[in-house]
Amino acid sequence: MSYPKDLLSSRAIVRPGKFALIPPEGLVNNVIPGFENCQVSILTSPKIGASFAHYLVTMEKGGNVAGFGEEGVESFVYCIKGDVEAGTEDEKYQLTTGGYLYCPPDKKMFLQNKGDQSTQLVLYKQKFVPLDGTKKPWTVAGNVNEMEERLYEDMHNVTILDLLPTDLAFDMNMHILTFDPPGSHPFVETHVQEHGAYLLSGEGIYNLDNEWIPVKKNDYIWFGPFVPQAVYAVGKEKLSYVYSKDCNRDVVL
Template structure:
């Protein structure tokens, strides 16, 4: 860090209770108990209206969390952007490289450790699990580079990956949605589901609550429920982002 060389400015757009776009330039480090040799930025939390918490973690070569991430009744998820980490429960550990991910069900804390000699960058997530009688989620591990994309809404230049099973044991999913320019959503969506999205590559123009806002790699977007949303991919590179979605549950009154 140093003294600014121009007027202070930001691309951040914050609409509490509705949506937020948070660019990487404005992120600050947060001290989170249990994490050692890690730089962590809280991307979203219930303070803005979200029902979950999302984090961006840079784990240095000696970085780790031996105390366990997650609380009682909370499910957790980690996606490895770059580097190599060991992730899992006390009983079961897995090696994750770029594109690797791991989901821990409620009641199981997630343990993390840098498994390489370089920094590892992670997207970390947690939310309260909504129980359903007779249903129980399980640990899921995978790597998107070993998965086959499917067409999104039958459009040849838009694809999606489902990272968790489409099963009622799970009350959430994680997806990677990708648009080859000039791909777009088929319509402006307005729905009860809430999203948190980290942009992995490319650029786009996002419609959020009928505001058209430019976004790019490294930006984070929180979408509140019932906020109109859609994107056009622009530029030379595929627009791709990993995002959360609540699902498989009725409305709670």
């Protein structure tokens, strides 16, 4: 860091309870117990109206996260780039770029960077909503580079990956949505589900609560419930983002 070279400005847009666009330039480092040799930025939390928490984590050499999550809380990690050992107390997985791990609410997540290079991760947690009469969710690990994309809404230039099983045992999913310019959503969505999205590549013009806003790689977007949303991909590179979604549960009154 140093003295500013121009007038202070930001692309960040925050509408508590509705949506937020968080660009990387304004992120700050948070000190969180259990995170060692890590730079941690909290991207969203219940303070803004979200029902979950999202983090951007850079693990330096020797970085360690000891027991992420709390009782009744499920967690998820996606490896943006690098190499990290991830797991629970009794299961270990080596995640490389595109790798991910989901830990059910009865298991805490452990992360360790044993390599010489830093590793960048997106980390997520939310309270689990159990469903009577169904089996409990289980640990899931994988790598998107080993998965086959499917067309999104039968559009040839938009694809989606489902990172978790489409099973009622799970009350959430993680997806990667990818648009070949000038791909777009088929319509402006308005729904009860929340999303937290980290942009992995490309550029776009996003409709957030009927404001058309430029977005690009490394931006983070939180979408509140019932906020109109859709995107057009622009530029030369594919627009791709990994995002969360609550699902498989009825409304609680």
